[in-house]
Amino acid sequence: MDDDCEAIIAVDQEIGGVFDSYRDYLTGRIGDVYEVFVVEDVTGHVVGWLEGNSDADLYEELTRPSHPAPYAYVAQMLVSPRARGQGAGLALMREFVTVAQAAGCTWLALLPKTGDEDEAAQLAFFARCGLHELVEGEPNEGGLAAPLVDMVVALDVGGAG
Template sequence: MLRTRNISASDHPAVHALLDKADLAPPGAYGPGDLGVVVAEDEGAVVGAVEFLFDTDFGRDEGRPDHPGPQTWVFSLAVAGAHRRRGVGRALLAEAARQAQEAGNTYLALAPAEGDDEDDRHAFFRMCGLMPIEHDVPCAAWGGPVSEVLSSKTADQGR
């Protein structure tokens, strides 16, 4: 059964491997006060991870007026290949949104990676309640109200 939970020290190698396989830069060691990291676990194995940071203001700092103000920024989201299209990614984003809401944030944002399956990623983010923030901007960020992410279909699957 799928469940989401905060990362533990024993999860670090699995999370690094997931991020590496997804061509996302693995971080260094996680420390107190660093990124929020949630893992998805299925039958005792880590099958997905999301890294995020509360109270960021990416976009406006870069002079992008259409970008919303303070938000929770998702740095990376990775799901093991055999577990894709099973609600793992959605459960991870929902848990990041739940924690964002608990921290007083009302907006969740990210920048989808570019690549061959970009259309699939965009469709996934739309299903999770996210939309492009700016149009016609290279590497445009996507985002949405935390409430939209939490109310998206099956958002509570991993809890």
């Protein structure tokens, strides 16, 4: 995990860097509270990571009665700008959806970081993954979410699509 921590911080620094000051958070919490997934480029360097929980306590506004707990929640996701558009983000989401589905989750949610210059691209990426806004036009108000079965099809997990 220490190697992954340093690699995650390096990826984060490529996009403005906030995690260097959270080094204790990364080493103390990741892998304990959250499941961590990393994706590497062909040279073996980490170019993205996803921190999620497949047994999450979600805010009520992120849940749906038709999808009882356990819930899957993406807490953080970063992909290096040099690796975007090459499948790194999709690989991370596919892996997390596979783990969440195996854990019995039927619903996945996240609160996207808004206000970035690449916000439109981020929201388009999450839409390709099958996620949709819970509050029309306000992705950070209600978050983004979807039934896991819809994401399995959108992401072609296990050749489902």
